Amino acid sequence: MKEKRNNHPKKKKTNLPIMAVTYLFAAVFLSMMVYICYYSSTHEQELINNSYNGRQQVLTAKNIRGTIYAGGGEVLAQTVTDEDGEEVRSYPYGSLFSHVVGYATHGRAGIEALGNYYLIHSNAPLAEKVASDMAGSKYPGDDVHTTLDVKLQEVADQALGVYRGAIIVTEPSSGKILAMVSKPDYDPNQIEEIWDSLVEDKESGILLNRTTQGLYPPGSTFKIVTALEYIRENPDTYQNYGFQCNGSFSDGADRINCYHGQSHGSVSFSRAFAKSCNASFADIGLKLEKKKFQDTLDDLLFNQELPLELSYNKSRIEVYEDSPNSDMMQIAIGQGTTGMTPAHLNMITNAIANDGVLMKPYVIDFVENSMGTIVKKFAPSSSKRLLSSEEAEVLKELMHGVVEEGTASRLKGLSYTAAGKTGSAEYNTVKGDSHAWFTGFAPVDNPEISVTIIIEGAGSGGDFAVPIAKRIFDAHFQE
Amino acid sequence: MELYITEISKYVITLLMALYAYESFAVFRFQDEERRSGIYTRQNFLMLAVHFSCFMAICFETGDMTYLFFYIFQQIVLFATVILFHMIYPRANRLAVNNMCMLLGIGFVVLTRLSYEKAVKQFVIAVCSIVVAMVIPFFIHKLKFLKKLTWVYALAGIAALAVVLILGAYTNGSKISYSVGGVTFQPSEFVKIIFVFFVAGALHESASFFEVFTTAVVAGIHVVILVVSKDLGSALIFFVVYVLMVFVATRNPLYLLAGTAGGSAAAVIAYQAFSHVQVRVQAWRDPWSEIDSAGYQITQSLFAIGSGGWFGMGLFQGTPNSIPFVEADFIFSAIAEELGILFAMCMILVCLSSFIMFMDISMKLKDNFYRLIAFGLGVTYIFQVFLTIGGGSKFIPLTGVTLPLVSYGGSSVLTTLIMFAIIEGLCMVKGDEEKEERYAERKRRKVKNSRTEDRNEREEE
Numbered sequence: 001m002k003e004k005r006n007n008h009p010k011k012k013k014t015n016l017p018i019m020a021v022t023y024l025f026a027a028v029f030l031s032m033m034v035y036i037c038y039y040s041s042t043h044e045q046e047l048i049n050n051s052y053n054g055r056q057q058v059l060t061a062k063n064i065r066g067t068i069y070a071g072g073g074e075v076l077a078q079t080v081t082d083e084d085g086e087e088v089r090s091y092p093y094g095s096l097f098s099h100v101v102g103y104a105t106h107g108r109a110g111i112e113a114l115g116n117y118y119l120i121h122s123n124a125p126l127a128e129k130v131a132s133d134m135a136g137s138k139y140p141g142d143d144v145h146t147t148l149d150v151k152l153q154e155v156a157d158q159a160l161g162v163y164r165g166a167i168i169v170t171e172p173s174s175g176k177i178l179a180m181v182s183k184p185d186y187d188p189n190q191i192e193e194i195w196d197s198l199v200e201d202k203e204s205g206i207l208l209n210r211t212t213q214g215l216y217p218p219g220s221t222f223k224i225v226t227a228l229e230y231i232r233e234n235p236d237t238y239q240n241y242g243f244q245c246n247g248s249f250s251d252g253a254d255r256i257n258c259y260h261g262q263s264h265g266s267v268s269f270s271r272a273f274a275k276s277c278n279a280s281f282a283d284i285g286l287k288l289e290k291k292k293f294q295d296t297l298d299d300l301l302f303n304q305e306l307p308l309e310l311s312y313n314k315s316r317i318e319v320y321e322d323s324p325n326s327d328m329m330q331i332a333i334g335q336g337t338t339g340m341t342p343a344h345l346n347m348i349t350n351a352i353a354n355d356g357v358l359m360k361p362y363v364i365d366f367v368e369n370s371m372g373t374i375v376k377k378f379a380p381s382s383s384k385r386l387l388s389s390e391e392a393e394v395l396k397e398l399m400h401g402v403v404e405e406g407t408a409s410r411l412k413g414l415s416y417t418a419a420g421k422t423g424s425a426e427y428n429t430v431k432g433d434s435h436a437w438f439t440g441f442a443p444v445d446n447p448e449i450s451v452t453i454i455i456e457g458a459g460s461g462g463d464f465a466v467p468i469a470k471r472i473f474d475a476h477f478q479e
Numbered sequence: 480m481e482l483y484i485t486e487i488s489k490y491v492i493t494l495l496m497a498l499y500a501y502e503s504f505a506v507f508r509f510q511d512e513e514r515r516s517g518i519y520t521r522q523n524f525l526m527l528a529v530h531f532s533c534f535m536a537i538c539f540e541t542g543d544m545t546y547l548f549f550y551i552f553q554q555i556v557l558f559a560t561v562i563l564f565h566m567i568y569p570r571a572n573r574l575a576v577n578n579m580c581m582l583l584g585i586g587f588v589v590l591t592r593l594s595y596e597k598a599v600k601q602f603v604i605a606v607c608s609i610v611v612a613m614v615i616p617f618f619i620h621k622l623k624f625l626k627k628l629t630w631v632y633a634l635a636g637i638a639a640l641a642v643v644l645i646l647g648a649y650t651n652g653s654k655i656s657y658s659v660g661g662v663t664f665q666p667s668e669f670v671k672i673i674f675v676f677f678v679a680g681a682l683h684e685s686a687s688f689f690e691v692f693t694t695a696v697v698a699g700i701h702v703v704i705l706v707v708s709k710d711l712g713s714a715l716i717f718f719v720v721y722v723l724m725v726f727v728a729t730r731n732p733l734y735l736l737a738g739t740a741g742g743s744a745a746a747v748i749a750y751q752a753f754s755h756v757q758v759r760v761q762a763w764r765d766p767w768s769e770i771d772s773a774g775y776q777i778t779q780s781l782f783a784i785g786s787g788g789w790f791g792m793g794l795f796q797g798t799p800n801s802i803p804f805v806e807a808d809f810i811f812s813a814i815a816e817e818l819g820i821l822f823a824m825c826m827i828l829v830c831l832s833s834f835i836m837f838m839d840i841s842m843k844l845k846d847n848f849y850r851l852i853a854f855g856l857g858v859t860y861i862f863q864v865f866l867t868i869g870g871g872s873k874f875i876p877l878t879g880v881t882l883p884l885v886s887y888g889g890s891s892v893l894t895t896l897i898m899f900a901i902i903e904g905l906c907m908v909k910g911d912e913e914k915e916e917r918y919a920e921r922k923r924r925k926v927k928n929s930r931t932e933d934r935n936e937r938e939e940e
Contacts, residue, residue, distance in 0.1 A: 015842045017727040018854055022838040025861050029831050032865070033824050036872045040785045040820050047785035052770050052778060054801045055786045130482050 045117040051107070056120060063122040065089065066141035068101055068111055070148045071178075071365065076101050077112065077188075079141075091188045093150070096157055099209040100148065100180040100310075100363065103188045106195050110209070114309055115144040115364050118376070123369040140370035147176040147365045155475040156181045156451075159468040165435075165455040166210035166342045169472060172350040172441055172450045174380035175359030179472075182210040212312035215339030216454055219425025220259075220276040220407075220461070221437045222334025224348065224395060227273055228387060229296045230284050231394055241269040241284070249279035254326040256282035256333065259424055259460065273398045274406030276422060278333045285332025290321050300348055300386055307360045307383040308343060315340040334425060346452035348386065349420075349439045352399070353447035356392040358383045400444050407462040408438065411470055416477050418442035420469065422461030433457050438465035442473045449476045481539045488536040489790045492529060493821050499525040499581065500825035503832035506574050507839070519573040523561060526581050530554060533588040533794065533818075540795040546591065553587050553602060560609050564903070568616050570910040571903040572840065578833045579884060579899045583892075585826060586885035589813055592794050593806050597887050604889040611893065612900035619904025620911075626848045629680030633697045636673045639666040640704040665890035667705060667713040672898060674701060674717060675724070675855035682728035683848035691725055691734065709755060712866050712878030718742060719862050724855045728847070763876035776802065780809050780871045783816040784823075791819030806887035808879050811868045826885075827868060834861040837902055844905060845912050853905050856898045 047053060064087070068077040076097050080090050089104050091097065102110020104119075112119070122129070122139040132139050149169075156167040156179045169179035184206045186194060198206050208214060231238050247263035249256045256278050258264065264277045272280035298304065302317045317338045319331060330336030343361070351358040360383040367376040387395075399419035403411045411418040420440020427435060436458040441450035451469050458464040502522050509515050534550040557580045564576045583605060590598035619625070643666050681694045698721040705714035722738030749756050758773050766774030766781070779802040786797065799805050799813035806813075815823040837857030844850040863880050870877040881888050883895040 015727070015850075017730055018838055018842050021723055021727070021854075021858065022835060025834060025858075025865070026831065028865060029827060029861075032869055032872070032874050033827055035874050036784065036815075036868075037820060037824065039781075039872065040787075040815070041789075043781075044785050044788070047782050050770075050778075050782065052775075053782040053786070054798050055782060058796075058798055126483065126486060133482055 048117050048120075049113070056116075059120040061138075063120055063139045063141040064137075065104065066115075066119040066143045068115065068119075069143060069145045070150045070153075071146065072150060074150050076146070076148070077104075089188075094189060095185045095187045096153060097148070098185040098188050099182040099211070100177075101188065103191045105191055109207070110310065111144065111146060111363060113311075115367070118142045118144055118364075118367045123373075123375045125369070125371055125373075128370060142375055143368050143370070145365045145368065146363050147171075147178060148180070148363065149178045151475055152179040152472060153181065155179075155472055156468070157183075159471045160453075160455065163455045163458055164204075164210075165453070165458075166214055167451065167453045167468065167472070168211045168342050168346045169449065169451050170346055170350060170361060172353035172447050173359065175350070175361045175383075176365070176380070177361055177363040178449070180209075180211050180363075182208070182214070209310070210342065210454070211452075212308060212310050212341055212343040214341060214454070215313055215315065216342070216435055216437075217336070217338055217425040217427060218334040218340040218345060219423035219435065219437055220278070220334055221345055221421050221423035221425075221439050222338065222340070223273060223276065223281050223332075224352070224399070224421050224439075225296070225300060226281055226284060226288075226332045227269075227398060228300075228391060228395060229288055229293050230269075231391060232296060233287075233289060233292060238269055241272075241280075243267050243272060243277070243280040243283055245272075245277050245279045247279065249282040249329070251282075251286060251325050251329060254329060256329050270398055270401050271405070273421075274401040274404075276402075276407050281332045282329040285328045286325055288328070288332070290319055290323060290328075293319050294321075301344060301384075302340075306341075306344055306347065307358070310343075310363070312343060313341055315344045334423060342452045342454050345437075345439050346450060349441060349450050349452060351386040352392050352395045353419075353441040353450055354392075355389045356387040357385050396444065399440060403440075407460075408440065408466045408469075410462070410466045411440070411442075411473070414470075414473075416442050416473065417444040418469075418473060419444045419447075420466075422466060424460040424462075427457075434459060436461045436464035438469050440469060442477070449473065481542075484539045485536050485793050485796075488532050488539075489793050489819065492532050492536070493790055493819055493825075495525050495529045495532065496818075496822050496825040499529065500828040500832070503574060503578060503829055506832070507835065512570075512573065515573070519577060522574075522577045522581075523558075526557070526577065526584060527554070529581070530557070530584045530588065534591075536794045537588070537591060540793065546595075549591065549595075549599070549602075553584065556602075556606055556609070557584055563613065567613065568903060568907060570907050571616060572836060572906045574836050575833060575899055575902055578829050578836075579896070581829055582826070582884040585814070586810070586887075588794070589810055589817075589885070590806060590887055592817065593800060593810075593813060593887075597806055601887050601889075601892065605892050605896075608889075608893040608896045612896040615897055615900035616904035616907060619901050620907040625676065626680055626683065629677060632673045632677035632680060636670045636677060637697070637700055637704070639670050639673075640701060640708070642666070644704055644708050665888070667708075667710055668890040668894040670701070671713070671716065671720075671859050672856070672894060672901070674698075675720065675852055675859060678721060678724045678728075679848050679851035679855060682725065683846075683851055686725070686728040691729065694721070694725070706749065706753075709753075711749075711756065711759070712863075712870075712880035715866065715878060716859060716862055716880070718745075720855055720858050723858050724851055727854050728851060759876045759878070763873060766873065776804070776809070777871075777873055777877055779803070780812040781873060783809075783812040784820070784872055787816040787819050789819055789821050791815070791817050791822060793817060804879075807881050808867060808877075808886070809871050810882050810886045812871050814885075827864075830861065830864045830883075833899075834864075840902060840906055840909060844909050845916075846908065849905050849908050853902055856901060860895070860898060 065079045067075055070076050075092055077091050079087050082088050100110050102112040104112040108116055119141050122141050124140050129139050152169050160167055160181055160183055164183050167181040170177050184204050186206050244266050245264040247258050247261045258278045264275050267277050267280055297317055302315050306312055347358055360381050362378055364378055366374055369375050396419055399421055402408045402421055403418050407422040408420050418440055420438055423437030424434040436455040438461050439452040441447040451472050453465045453468050455464050502518050506515050506518050538544055538546050560580055561576055564571055590601050678694055682690055701717050702714045726735045762773040762777055766777045770778050783799050783802055794817050797816040799816050802809045802812055834857050837853055841850050841853035860883055863883055866878050866880045867882045869875040881891040
């Protein structure tokens with residue numbers, strides 16, 4: 001027996017506890033290595049962009065900040081060297097793109113922040129870097145090409161005029177952001193000089209990008225959501241809904257008036273939507289099951305993170321299982337404590353236009369090095385299905401009805417078809433002042449473009465926001 | 480021109496390091512050292528090449544050729560170490576020597592980049608330590624009474640730690656060092672070795688409950704002194720080494736279970752009782768919310784690890800000096816930033832391969848005392864590597880220990896070199912055991928043969 005063991009010296013020399021400890025450490029080390037590789041490769045941009053990371057200065061000292069281009073190749077932001085040999089960031093369009101392109105001194109905002117990682121890195125070919133070394137100059141940083149359309153941006157900017165407000169124009173089928181206007185704005189070329197006054201100015205919030213950060217009461221545009229919930233709860237019978245509107249709806253002591261007390265008479269579901277009848281929707285609001293309503297609101301990204309890389313605020317809405325009737329009536333017509341960003345409303349609109357699927361909005365199309373070789377290309381990607389294809393079809397029809405026979409009739413009878421929803425969100429109940437809203441898309445079949453507009457304190461959506469939508473649609477379809 | 484060289488060198492260095500890491504595992508395909516000698520020679524060339532290309536990159540990047548002299552000195556010392564070890568101790572394990580020199584070399588490169596002054600200081604200490612390490616295998620091999628000094632080790636260890644606690648100076652909030660004649664010592668480093676000898680001495684003959692209990696008391700005293708000195712990293716190392724050594728000595732998984740349970744309970748109590756433990760844990764869970772206070776070190780370390788990419792920014796291209804104590808506790812982050820994640824991973828593999836070799840040697844040793852020492856030192860080494868790399872990369876909370884052989888720190892380098900040298904001494908003990916075994920076997924066979932001959936003769940009769 002003893003001799004036999006001696007023939008297998010290897011077997012004798014393994015020691016189970018030691019083997020176990022060896023394998024344990026090997027496993028721990030392998031998982032640590034996987035963790036480090038995973039962490040460093042997925043968090044690189046975030047880490048570089050952190051303002052506590054001194055490596056930004058190293059990269060800025062080595063590379064010239066890249067150029068930001070619009071979709072048509074127009075320069076939106078570039079670094080030029082002035083007579084004194086100092087680098088200056090120049091924005092050829094002045095205040096036109098102030099919020100979306102942002103600024104790169106005193107911190108960063110907009111695309112200057114979003115694309116910072118690419119702008120401060122240089123993927124120039126080695127030969128060109130060597131040439132730069134010889135010439136004693138810095139390496140050319142990578143250029144960021146955006147999806148922005150200068151013409152649409154100009155039209156939207158002019159249309160908003162002197163009003164405060166926000167306009168976002170996107171392509172529903174891809175999520176491309178075509179234009180983004182927020183007013184009041186500023187001239188980023190003068191950011192150095194005006195910075196202190198911008199920061200001190202708490203009242204107007206010039207630095208706030210209202211499209212993604214402004215929380216407004218959605219007003220009647222929220223009826224899209226209320227209608228969707230009613231359809232979900234009554235898939236077969238919602239069309240039988242009828243209501244006799246005499247200008248208001250009362251539940252106990254609480255009362256909801258239609259806009260300017262207008263009475264709509266006998267209305268069906270689609271007509272109540274088209275005419276934006278507050279009384280009918282307050283009535284519908286009381287019929288909703290709060291638990292299911294909460295689920296729908298979750299589906300539609302209320303109180304949640306948005307698939308948006310620009311800095312934004314989460315929309316907020318308060319529906320509880322014990323919300324009183326008075327609150328539900330306000331919520332159903334988009335008033336009360338509900339706050340929504342134009343960008344979020346535009347996402348819901350895009351999902352309806354795109355068969356229920358929300359494409360992730362994006363503004364950086366691709367990144368090129370100084371020789372025009374593509375460094376990184378961003379492809380459209382679907383973010384989430386917000387509603388079913390059938391639901392999207394029904395809402396599309398309802399929104400088309402708003403144009404054909406409702407509050408957005410200024411979009412009727414044009415060379416293209418359009419669908420949408422207006423809103424007049426009252427923010428001062430005493431005076432009856434309201435923000436004018438419109439969100440919609442065109443053409444109805446196969447939508448190419450969608451807009452969401454808010455004009456602060458202008459009046460009704462149909463009178464003020466719809467004409468702006470028309471100018472933007474016109475500009476797009478004239479191309 | 481410089482740019483071509485520095486850019487290309489990034490890839491060359493990574494490739495050479497990857498080949499080295501591969502060879503350090505290829506070694507395990509063979510059981511005997513002779514068949515491994517081809518691999519070892521290749522490793523020596525790869526070491527030379529990695530070291531050379533790193534210093535070429537440094538010289539071209541800085542345009543300062545004085546680094547070249549420093550490089551030549553380093554290369555001579557490292558090569559002399561490899562060759563002398565092999566000449567003096569032909570039966571020593573060459574993988575451990577190669578890995579040791581490779582890691583020292585990486586340390587020299589990174590320290591040169593971080594601070595030339597500190598690199599030179601480290602180099603001088605390393606040279607002295609190597610001289611000390613050269614004679615250690617001899618003593619380990621020859622001094623048989625080392626087994627009998629169990630309680631001397633215990634007293635020496637506790638005394639050394641207690642002296643620091645009472646007389647020591649605070650460094651970075653922890654009492655871990657004291658100075659004698661201008662030279663600063665960190666006794667907890669050396670006590671790590673003495674402690675392993677103590678546990679091995681106490682448990683090698685019998686590991687009944689009584690021995691485990693008495694050693695547990697002594698181990699507990701070590702750990703408590705270290706916790707009170709706020710040297711949490713060392714306290715953790717002592718604890719883990721003790722539990723695992725008991726597990727191997729008793730072969731009883733219950734002790735492992737009890738150790739894990741006791742350790743978890745102790746960790747919870749330490750968390751409740753000491754605010755500095757809470758600060759560390761909080762800084763680990765969410766360093767970003769306190770980025771300019773408790774989370775500063777770890778976030779700066781993550782910036783470094785995250786900015787290098789697979790192939791690194793290149794030597795002198797990043798800003799590793801923005802991490803406080805980068806040359807000691809965060810040297811891994813500096814390596815990841817400038818030499819790249821791939822290089823850093825290969826370095827981890829080299830550390831792991833040393834550990835596996837130590838375990839292999841330990842398993843082949845028949846004498847319990849020596850086996851426990853090889854095992855204990857191996858665990859001490861790899862667990863410290865785990866603490867420093869895991870802490871710097873936010874895999875585990877930060878404990879503030881050095882990366883053996885690579886980090887700046889005289890006590891750390893000297894201790895680790897002694898540990899490697901002890902293992903080499905154990906290789907010679909192993910060689911003796913194998914020789915005896917072969918001799919005994921031959922004898923048995925002879926007896927057997929003569930018996931058969933007898934029988935044959937009888938049959939013939």
